[in-house]
Amino acid sequence: MITRKEKREREKNKNFFFEFVKIQRHFFKEFTNTLKKIKDPRHQSYITYGAETILYTILLKNAFGIDSMRSMTERFNKEECIKNVKKVLGLKQLEELPHYDTINDFLSKLDGKELEKVRTYMIKALLKKRCFESYRISDKYWLIVVDGTGINHSK
Numbered sequence: 001m002i003t004r005k006e007k008r009e010r011e012k013n014k015n016f017f018f019e020f021v022k023i024q025r026h027f028f029k030e031f032t033n034t035l036k037k038i039k040d041p042r043h044q045s046y047i048t049y050g051a052e053t054i055l056y057t058i059l060l061k062n063a064f065g066i067d068s069m070r071s072m073t074e075r076f077n078k079e080e081c082i083k084n085v086k087k088v089l090g091l092k093q094l095e096e097l098p099h100y101d102t103i104n105d106f107l108s109k110l111d112g113k114e115l116e117k118v119r120t121y122m123i124k125a126l127l128k129k130r131c132f133e134s135y136r137i138s139d140k141y142w143l144i145v146v147d148g149t150g151i152n153h154s155k
Helices: 004-012 016-027 031-036 051-063 069-075 079-089 100-109 112-128
Strands: none
Touching (some): 016 051, 031 051, 051 079, 069 100
16 A cells, blocks of 8 residues: 555656646547647637647646636646647647637637537547447446536435
């Protein structure tokens, strides 16, 4: 059994962004290309950040457990973070990451079907890699879990 202090020592020198990208590239090789194919509903002359930059920023926020958009903007406002996202997305230029107002505006206009395409790609990639094989029932059926928390609740 590892103590909490030992766990902190192990994680002290770990680059979580690098680990995240490693997992992303292993399971979802075409993830950034899939994000780049998202149809951006905004007026093209006003766009500073592409859909892939905005969606990747949101993904990082959620993956790293950042609970608010304001916190995300503050924590990601670092040169190292900007350079890392630029490199992962293969962008020629990225001077800042999008502000949460920009992200909210983008998401309010985005067609949900565009996000469905990303989710479909991810599920197909996991099925192709046979990631869910050990979860089959009688080697024939897939177990499907639905998280309805937040949709329905009662006292």
